[in-house]
Amino acid sequence: MLAVRDLTVAFPPARGKGDATVALDRLTLEVSRGEFVAVLGPSGCGKSTLLRAWGGLLVERARVSGEIAVPRASDGTRATAWMPQRDGLLPWRRALSNAMVGAIAAGVPRERALPRARALLVEFGLGGFEDAWPHELSGGMRQRLALLRTCLTERPVLLLDEPFGALDPVTRRRMNAWLASVGLVSQDGERAVALVTHDVDEAITLADRIVVMSGRPGRIVHEVQAHGESRYDREALLASLDA
Amino acid sequence: MTPRTRAALVGGVTVAVLIAAWEAAVRMGDLPPFVLPAPSHVAATAVGSAPLLGPHVLTTATEAVLGLALGATVGWLLAVLTATIPTTGQVAQPVVLLSQTIPTVVLAPLMILWAGFGLTSKVVLVALTVFFPVLIASSAAIRDVDAEHADMVAGLGGTRRHQLWIVRLPASVPGALAGLRIAATYAVGAAVVSEYLAGASGIGVFIQRSRKAYAVDQIFVGIALIAILTAVLVLAIVALRRALTPWQPAHARL
Numbered sequence: 410m411l412a413v414r415d416l417t418v419a420f421p422p423a424r425g426k427g428d429a430t431v432a433l434d435r436l437t438l439e440v441s442r443g444e445f446v447a448v449l450g451p452s453g454c455g456k457s458t459l460l461r462a463w464g465g466l467l468v469e470r471a472r473v474s475g476e477i478a479v480p481r482a483s484d485g486t487r488a489t490a491w492m493p494q495r496d497g498l499l500p501w502r503r504a505l506s507n508a509m510v511g512a513i514a515a516g517v518p519r520e521r522a523l524p525r526a527r528a529l530l531v532e533f534g535l536g537g538f539e540d541a542w543p544h545e546l547s548g549g550m551r552q553r554l555a556l557l558r559t560c561l562t563e564r565p566v567l568l569l570d571e572p573f574g575a576l577d578p579v580t581r582r583r584m585n586a587w588l589a590s591v592g593l594v595s596q597d598g599e600r601a602v603a604l605v606t607h608d609v610d611e612a613i614t615l616a617d618r619i620v621v622m623s624g625r626p627g628r629i630v631h632e633v634q635a636h637g638e639s640r641y642d643r644e645a646l647l648a649s650l651d652a
Numbered sequence: 653m654t655p656r657t658r659a660a661l662v663g664g665v666t667v668a669v670l671i672a673a674w675e676a677a678v679r680m681g682d683l684p685p686f687v688l689p690a691p692s693h694v695a696a697t698a699v700g701s702a703p704l705l706g707p708h709v710l711t712t713a714t715e716a717v718l719g720l721a722l723g724a725t726v727g728w729l730l731a732v733l734t735a736t737i738p739t740t741g742q743v744a745q746p747v748v749l750l751s752q753t754i755p756t757v758v759l760a761p762l763m764i765l766w767a768g769f770g771l772t773s774k775v776v777l778v779a780l781t782v783f784f785p786v787l788i789a790s791s792a793a794i795r796d797v798d799a800e801h802a803d804m805v806a807g808l809g810g811t812r813r814h815q816l817w818i819v820r821l822p823a824s825v826p827g828a829l830a831g832l833r834i835a836a837t838y839a840v841g842a843a844v845v846s847e848y849l850a851g852a853s854g855i856g857v858f859i860q861r862s863r864k865a866y867a868v869d870q871i872f873v874g875i876a877l878i879a880i881l882t883a884v885l886v887l888a889i890v891a892l893r894r895a896l897t898p899w900q901p902a903h904a905r906l
């Protein structure tokens with residue numbers, strides 16, 4: 410349902426001379442219905458660029474070739490919801506109101522979104538913080554709130570850019586366990602998640618399938634499906650990242 | 653003692669010492685009051701002419717407040733418009749810069765010819781000096797926040813109109829208020845200068861009349877009134893900022 414074929418994205422040098430930065434080089438990748446795919450790769454390999462391509466957020470000056478396939482809603486709008494690498498919370502909105510931005514932007518009626526937002530706040534461990542300003546929340550709480558905002562769009566395809574990237578390893582592990590337990594895709598097959606990260610364990614905990622990218626320009630060097638009790642061979646994944 | 657009360661105390665003592673030194677200098681130097689009146693003399697004059705001063709102060713305050721409101725609204729709208737439709741910025745920029753190269757005092761006679769001696773010409777003159785800092789500060793505030801948050805809204809399915817309502821408009825408010833806070837320090841001054849040129853009432857008119865009567869003590873009363881009025885305006889804007897931007901920590905709001 411979500412795909413890129415031979416996608417190449419290059420950024421011309423900011424000021425005249427020099428070579429263009431090729432972020433992605435003929436990348437082909439597909440995410441199917443009901444699937445949770447993690448894209449793993451070193452910093453700067455083009456992970457955020459890939460998600461921006463799907464979200465329709467590439468900057469104007471980027472040179473793009475290849476095909477970008479995104480599922481559309483019946484009214485022709487994108488069926489995707491994007492969560493930025495930095496949380497993007499608005500400092501002038503309280504927690505609940507920040508979450509509601511997802512519903513407003515996606516056109517979800519307020520009467521339906523508001524009760525859901527309140528319920529999800531509790532489920533996301535933010536109960537009692539409805540009226541907190543973003544600067545009063547911890548880094549982990551901010552990222553959970555940003556994820557909650559993304560969920561409130563009710564869009565079936567989530568594009569998550571290092572949802573817990575800004576956290577220390579211990580907190581991140583706890584967040585990942587929690588995110589896995591929330592089950593973003595498992596309940597119904599109409600949903601899909603593409604998550605990018607440079608953390609092997611995040612990918613292992615969460616994904617049905619892991620795609621490993623090379624350093625810039627990003628290409629796919631390795632691809633594994635989760636199977637069995639142990640899910641993934643962690644050593645093999647680490648080795649493919651180093652290659 | 654908190655740092656704030658300490659700062660207030662130090663400021664108060666400094667002013668008190670300066671006034672005391674002024675008083676002492678006048679008495680010991682035996683200066684005639686038509687050259688430099690003592691602060692006690694100025695205070696006595698102020699009390700004596702208080703009934704006369706009321707309408708003058710009211711006129712100037714009205715001009716300053718209306719001018720601030722008009723200038724701030726125009727400056728803020730122009731900043732939002734420029735951020736939304738870049739072409740309007742390109743059209744407005746030369747006009748805006750040109751308006752800032754001509755001092756208000758020079759424009760004042762024209763304004764008086766066009767809009768008369770009354771309130772309108774003065775409000776326009778104050779607005780002309782006020783809109784520029786508001787425009788600049790609002791534009792900077794919108795630019796600072798824009799890319800990241802606008803992308804967030806678009807990435808969640810928002811349109812350009814959503815970006816305007818959810819991101820650009822609210823982002824411009826703290827900037828507009830910061831610009832207004834700066835503009836407030838010279839709004840009263842601008843009103844008084846325009847009153848020098850024409851008018852029947854106002855602190856500027858009072859000062860001009862006092863000058864013609866060689867009433868130096870009254871001129872000092874006028875100066876003190878300008879300072880007090882400016883201080884009140886600035887404090888009002890600070891309070892407005894506190895009310896409109898409750899998310900900002902107190903230290904960022906002065």
Ligand SMILES: Nc1ncnc2c1ncn2[C@@H]1O[C@H](COP(=O)(O)OP(=O)(O)OP(=O)(O)O)[C@@H](O)[C@H]1O
Pocket residue numbers: 420430431432450451452453454455456457458459468494607625
């Ligand atoms: N707007 C842009 N203008 C110019 N170059 C860009 C832009 N966005 C990304 N790039 C370049 O494209 C490359 C890939 O960037 P991208 O943000 O996709 O990496 P990433 O894999 O998400 O890295 P990280 O893990 O550090 O977030 C980088 O070399 C970056 O400098």
Ligand SMILES: [Mg+2]
Pocket residue numbers: 456457458494570
């Ligand atoms: Mg990134």
